[in-house]
Amino acid sequence: QIVLTQSPAIMSASLGEEITLTCSASSSVSYMHWYQQKSGTSPKLLIYSTSNLASGVPSRFSGSGSGTFYSLTISSVEAEDAADYYCHQWSSYPTFGGGTKLEIK
Amino acid sequence: QVQLQQSGAELMKPGASVKISCKATGYTFSSYWIEWVKQRPGHGLEWIGEILPGSGSTNYNEKFKGKATFTADTSSNTAYMQLSSLTSEDSAVYYCARSRLRDYFDYWGQGTTLTVSS
Numbered sequence: 001q002i003v004l005t006q007s008p009a010i011m012s013a014s015l016g017e018e019i020t021l022t023c024s025a026s027s028s029v030s031y032m033h034w035y036q037q038k039s040g041t042s043p044k045l046l047i048y049s050t051s052n053l054a055s056g057v058p059s060r061f062s063g064s065g066s067g068t069f070y071s072l073t074i075s076s077v078e079a080e081d082a083a084d085y086y087c088h089q090w091s092s093y094p095t096f097g098g099g100t101k102l103e104i105k
Numbered sequence: 106q107v108q109l110q111q112s113g114a115e116l117m118k119p120g121a122s123v124k125i126s127c128k129a130t131g132y133t134f135s136s137y138w139i140e141w142v143k144q145r146p147g148h149g150l151e152w153i154g155e156i157l158p159g160s161g162s163t164n165y166n167e168k169f170k171g172k173a174t175f176t177a178d179t180s181s182n183t184a185y186m187q188l189s190s191l192t193s194e195d196s197a198v199y200y201c202a203r204s205r206l207r208d209y210f211d212y213w214g215q216g217t218t219l220t221v222s223s
Contacts, residue, residue: 033209096150
């Protein structure tokens with residue numbers, strides 16, 4: 001199976017700051033998807049196929065990467081962005097990263 | 106609008122079985138895969154497997170073969186996951202989600218909390 005490693009595990013950011021979350025794959029994958037999970041709710045699709053914004057997702061979110069290294073960037077953090085973020089790949093079968101918890105200072 | 110509505114929380118005894126439902130509305134149920142995902146604190150998200158309701162085709166994570174069984178009823182647009190021989194390791198939140206091309210999960214149910222305790 002392909003193991004996804006996300007870093008950092010916890011990120012603390014200030015309002016308006018630009019941040020980047022990363023996801024490293026143990027083998028090359030074609031695409032990466034990202035989900036946002038707020039406390040007590042189900043995951044929500046944020047970015048699909050590496051760089052495409054899901055419907056209704058603010059444009060401050062963006063994704064990039066290829067091969068074994070992918071990233072999610074928030075250009076200007078807002079209070080509502082406090083959540084856990086998970087990367088996800090589907091090559092042979094789906095696996096998820098361990099998540100990054102984003103805290104707002 | 107697309108919605109996946111899951112059944113309520115369950116409290117089960119070790120050794121028992123449980124069946125969780127996921128009712129789909131707002132799209133053509135038979136044409137999309139229903140994915141099942143397990144989430145436990147400290148263990149992240151784990152893919153259990155999937156079913157394509159239109160054909161009944163299933164795929165399972167090797168880890169969950171013998172533990173999980175998927176079925177779907179196209180007359181009621183409802184997918185089911187049965188978990189058998191429950192242990193405390195099965196205590197978790199279980200999600201159903203939708204995927205079109207077995208790539209990303211675009212809609213998720215609200216989750217069903219399963220607690221296994223004597």
